[in-house]
Structure formats: C-alpha cells, structure tokens
Amino acid sequence: MHIPQSAADIPAKFRRLLVPGKINQILCTGNLTDRATHDYLRNITPAVHVARGAFDDRAFPVSHRIEEQGLRLGLVNGHLMVPNGDVDTLAATARLMDVDVLVTGNTHRFEAYEEQGRFFINPGSITGACSALDAQSVPSFVLMEVKLRQVVAYVYQLVNDEVVVDRIEYNKE
8 A cells, every 4th residue: 555655645536436235354465564554444344454575574474375265365465476476476476375376466566367277366456655676656556345145346437537346357267
C-alpha cells in the first residue's frame, strides 16, 4: 500500500466499497507501512492476513496458508522471488506451499491466470503506488468469493476516475 511513502491514502471511491461486516477476511500482500491503515483494515474485518513486504517494519510473516471452502490459498508479497512476477517462479512457490490459489503482490499490477491447474492472482496496488518496474500503476484490488472449490474474483480498477469491475472464475478440478 505504501501509505504515506508513495501514496496519500486508499482512493475514496474504493473506501466506499470496503464496508465493515461485508468482508470476512482480508489478504494483504504487504507494504502496510502505517498503523492507521492496518487499523482501518481491521475495522473492516478482524481477520486481516498480511504477508511481509520489502518496506514493512513490523514482524508480519513472509507467507500465509489459509484453507477455505475446500481450497488452499497462499499469500506472499513476492519481493523475495527472482525474477519478480515470473510465471515459473510463482508456480514453484505455489507447489512448495501446496496451494490451489496463490495471491501475490510486489509488481503493483493486476494479473490473474491459471497455470498448472492452479490460480494465480496479483491484486495490484489499491493505492496505485508506483513500483520499481512502473512509475505509475492503475489503482486496483480484488474481492474473492470462495465457495466449494471455486473462486469468483471481482477485480476493481480505478480507470479515469471511474471504478471498473471485472469478474473472473476459477474452478478447481
């Protein structure tokens, strides 16, 4: 998220969508560098999982493995992976973590795809903070509905100051 170092805040149009009591868990791919944003996320739901990013100064774990509705979800930042965002590196990480779905970050670019029978999703940057790879990124986040071996991912992107929503499905064989 890189607040306040690279971004002032989560965009207001996104904040209006993140309503307490409607979201069961938050998977944060790291760089949650200020306490106020962490408290804001915990106000939405007390179940906040944060994978440590390169700029986190708190002792968040490097990864999480969460079982939900017959699926195993993995959460990592991705800053320790070389090459960064590489399909084969992510696939190897998913195999090592023994997960069906791998949520990763660090590139600040939304991406979702299936590879080797697994689902990979990078929610991008909710603040649109720049990265080492891009001077500018499109603010984005993902809401995932997990139910009996299926993930329905709703991708929210702030494009030209309008919220655009796409829907992606993954079904575990």
